[in-house]
Amino acid sequence: MATVSLQKLVKRYGALEIVHGIDLEVADREFIALVGPSGCGKSTTLRMIAGLEPISGGNLKIGGRIVNDLPPRARNISMVFQSYALYPHMTVRENMGFSLKIAGMKSEEIAPRVEEAARTLDLTHLLDRRPSQLSGGQRQRVAMGRAIVRNPDVFLFDEPLSNLDAKLRTQLRTEIKKLHAKVQSTVIYVTHDQVEAMTLADRIVIMRDGHIEQVGTPEEVFQRPASKFVAGFIGSPPMNLKDAEIADGRVVFVNGDSLPLPRRFADRVTAGRKVTFGLRPDDLYPAGHGIHSGQEADVHKADLRVSITEPLGNETLVFSEHGGAEWVGRMLNPRRLRAGETLPFCFDLSQAHLFDRETGRTLRG
Amino acid sequence: MGALKRLRPSTPFLLLLPAIVVLAAVVVVPLLLSFYSSFTPFRLTQPASLFNFVGFRNYGRILTDVEFWTAFGRTVLLLTVALNAEMLLGLGLAMLVEKATAGQRLLRTIMMFPMMFSPILVGFQFKFMFNDNIGLINNALQSLGLTDQAIPWLIDGTLAFWAIVVAEVWSSTSIFAILILAGLLAMPKEPIEAARVDGCTPWQTFRYVTWPFVMPFAYIAMTIRSLDVARAYDIVKIMTDGGPAKRTELLWTLISRTAYADARMGLANAMAYFAIFLSILFTVYFFRKLAAARTQIGAEW
Ligand SMILES: Nc1ncnc2c1ncn2[C@@H]1O[C@H](COP(=O)(O)OP(=O)(O)OP(=O)(O)O)[C@@H](O)[C@H]1O
Numbered sequence: 001m002a003t004v005s006l007q008k009l010v011k012r013y014g015a016l017e018i019v020h021g022i023d024l025e026v027a028d029r030e031f032i033a034l035v036g037p038s039g040c041g042k043s044t045t046l047r048m049i050a051g052l053e054p055i056s057g058g059n060l061k062i063g064g065r066i067v068n069d070l071p072p073r074a075r076n077i078s079m080v081f082q083s084y085a086l087y088p089h090m091t092v093r094e095n096m097g098f099s100l101k102i103a104g105m106k107s108e109e110i111a112p113r114v115e116e117a118a119r120t121l122d123l124t125h126l127l128d129r130r131p132s133q134l135s136g137g138q139r140q141r142v143a144m145g146r147a148i149v150r151n152p153d154v155f156l157f158d159e160p161l162s163n164l165d166a167k168l169r170t171q172l173r174t175e176i177k178k179l180h181a182k183v184q185s186t187v188i189y190v191t192h193d194q195v196e197a198m199t200l201a202d203r204i205v206i207m208r209d210g211h212i213e214q215v216g217t218p219e220e221v222f223q224r225p226a227s228k229f230v231a232g233f234i235g236s237p238p239m240n241l242k243d244a245e246i247a248d249g250r251v252v253f254v255n256g257d258s259l260p261l262p263r264r265f266a267d268r269v270t271a272g273r274k275v276t277f278g279l280r281p282d283d284l285y286p287a288g289h290g291i292h293s294g295q296e297a298d299v300h301k302a303d304l305r306v307s308i309t310e311p312l313g314n315e316t317l318v319f320s321e322h323g324g325a326e327w328v329g330r331m332l333n334p335r336r337l338r339a340g341e342t343l344p345f346c347f348d349l350s351q352a353h354l355f356d357r358e359t360g361r362t363l364r365g
Numbered sequence: 366m367g368a369l370k371r372l373r374p375s376t377p378f379l380l381l382l383p384a385i386v387v388l389a390a391v392v393v394v395p396l397l398l399s400f401y402s403s404f405t406p407f408r409l410t411q412p413a414s415l416f417n418f419v420g421f422r423n424y425g426r427i428l429t430d431v432e433f434w435t436a437f438g439r440t441v442l443l444l445t446v447a448l449n450a451e452m453l454l455g456l457g458l459a460m461l462v463e464k465a466t467a468g469q470r471l472l473r474t475i476m477m478f479p480m481m482f483s484p485i486l487v488g489f490q491f492k493f494m495f496n497d498n499i500g501l502i503n504n505a506l507q508s509l510g511l512t513d514q515a516i517p518w519l520i521d522g523t524l525a526f527w528a529i530v531v532a533e534v535w536s537s538t539s540i541f542a543i544l545i546l547a548g549l550l551a552m553p554k555e556p557i558e559a560a561r562v563d564g565c566t567p568w569q570t571f572r573y574v575t576w577p578f579v580m581p582f583a584y585i586a587m588t589i590r591s592l593d594v595a596r597a598y599d600i601v602k603i604m605t606d607g608g609p610a611k612r613t614e615l616l617w618t619l620i621s622r623t624a625y626a627d628a629r630m631g632l633a634n635a636m637a638y639f640a641i642f643l644s645i646l647f648t649v650y651f652f653r654k655l656a657a658a659r660t661q662i663g664a665e666w
């Protein structure tokens with residue numbers, strides 16, 4: 001149980017800078033998810049926190065103490081690796097008790113702690129097997145067991161679920177959440193799966209090219225993305241993002257089609273401003289098949305031609321043309337649609353976003 | 366008709382027959398003959414003695430022969446010292462080479478050089494280096510001012526033994542180094558990182574994670590070495606020939622002396638079979654260890 005703070009943390013490989021001075025304060029017992037596209041430096045950051053990668057600049061504090069130059073064993077952290085990294089020559093029991101044994105604990109003290117962790121993770125019947133005799137999901141749970149027996153200050157997870165199939169992933173996601181509620185440790189969890197990040201984390205850190213784009217609760221990053229990048233990264237299917245220009249109270253798209261300027265941006269942009277207009281699929285729906293969150297006045301209606309549909313059972317994703325580009329909308333209580341059909345659609349403009357086209361930052365202020 | 370058909374051997378057997386005949390002629394027959402001769406007082410100078418069957422008399426004589434047991438003990442000592450030194454040095458070398466970030470390929474090639482020398486050449490090379498008058502080693506020691514005497518490396522019995530150990534270690538360390546390096550390179554890196562996070566010091570990481578993984582490779586090297594230890598004969602033969610005054614006599618030099626100098630082939634064969642039997646026991650032992658270590662790391666080979 002400890003706070004973690006990253007102060008202008010930098011990672012360089014030779015002349016190549018990978019992580020560009022990131023700042024982050026992680027509170028005690030907080031669950032932080034680190035997300036971002038492949039190669040953005042998530043693992044590198046996590047490995048610097050673990051002490052597996054030397055820090056090239058800035059400070060790293062765990063529990064208020066600068067640990068830049070301490071080896072991993074002096075940081076009291078646990079890490080779950082993407083490839084599980086179990087010790088192949090040890091049984092599950094030995095794997096889980098290894099850190100305690102190294103810490104000099106007696107075997108009578110180790111046994112109950114290992115068994116307790118095994119019960120939590122439903123591993124009791126596997127304790128005497130070797131990793132090679134386990135399935136992927138079981139190995140994953142052993143890796144987690146190995147991390148929890150120690151009561152570390154901080155848990156580090158590096159994409160622990162990415163090697164598992166979708167069903168197991170959902171199941172273990174729930175287990176991780178329960179586990180955190182139970183052990184109450186600080187957790188830093190790297191993933192590139194935004195659903196994992198949204199469901200698990202207290203706060204999400206979105207990284208891009210070695211920078212932090214936004215830090216916020218799942219609601220914040222979803223409802224008030226700080227940039228075009230975050231808007232496109234969080235949410236599935238991704239937000240519709242279309243380039244446009246502001247002209248006397250309207251948002252005009254490249255082919256001349258337009259939408260009214262959302263009211264909350266009325267005094268934030270002037271005519272001629274080049275912007276990117278963003279609208280989530282949830283806020284673009286065939287009339288009568290969606291819910292608007294703001295006032296009725298903010299809902300703009302327009303007839304759109306359906307190009308294709310993707311029925312998902314409880315809802316249907318509807319792709320249609322507007323402003324010279326393709327938009328995706330979400331149809332609740334779906335009925336069967338024909339391709340080529342023209343329908344009245346609702347744009348819930350109270351939920352729309354505007355970003356500066358050059359910098360990508362939000363114009364919400 | 367039916368009887369003839371039954372007499373006719375199967376085609377695979379016929380096809381293998383030439384190989385079987387050649388193998389029998391060059392391996393099986395000499396082997397059986399030498400084994401049989403170990404039960405006779407066969408002397409090369411008296412061919413008729415080959416037909417005088419004396420049962421276990423040669424073996425009985427060996428058991429009470431002080432000279433044999435001295436050579437035997439010295440051989441075991443040499444092998445114990447040499448194999449352990451080879452394993453430790455090989456491990457050290459392999460770990461250093463594995464750490465090398467540049468030129469690893471070149472280092473690996475250089476590491477294999479000693480394996481390319483015939484043991485005879487190794488013997489000559491070390492005989493020259495340890496020569497008390499013109500040898501490189503005394504020369505170096507004297508030039509460095511560490512001693513002003515000519516140390517009688519190959520003349521003093523104890524020193525000669527260690528000189529042989531050095532030559533043997535030099536020529537065979539690379540087998541361990543290569544095999545252990547193969548193990549290190551095949552090893553997944555994540556468990557090592559996991560061990561560091563789990564609180565291990567570098568030494569503990571080696572002891573509990575790296576070593577269990579490369580151990581099977583060390584056993585493979587041991588098994589190979591336990592089969593080819595007799596190669597050391599060439600080195601000893603050239604460097605000291607068992608001398609001075611039989612102070613470096615090993616089983617192999619003793620056997621060849623008994624067989625050719627004393628011409629007592631029957632007795633020599635008995636000694637040789639005794640030695641081979643022990644060598645086989647060692648091989649089996651290491652093979653067992655290897656199998657156990659392999660299942661332990663869950664290896665798939
Ligand atoms: N040893 C290294 N030398 C040079 N560059 C490296 C090294 N290790 C990683 N990198 C670079 O650092 C960047 C960040 O890598 P990192 O592994 O942190 O990405 P990541 O965000 O974890 O991606 P992923 O989601 O694919 O795991 C990558 O562009 C990678 O090429």
Ligand SMILES: [Mg+2]
Pocket residue numbers: 042043044
């Ligand atoms: Mg990664």
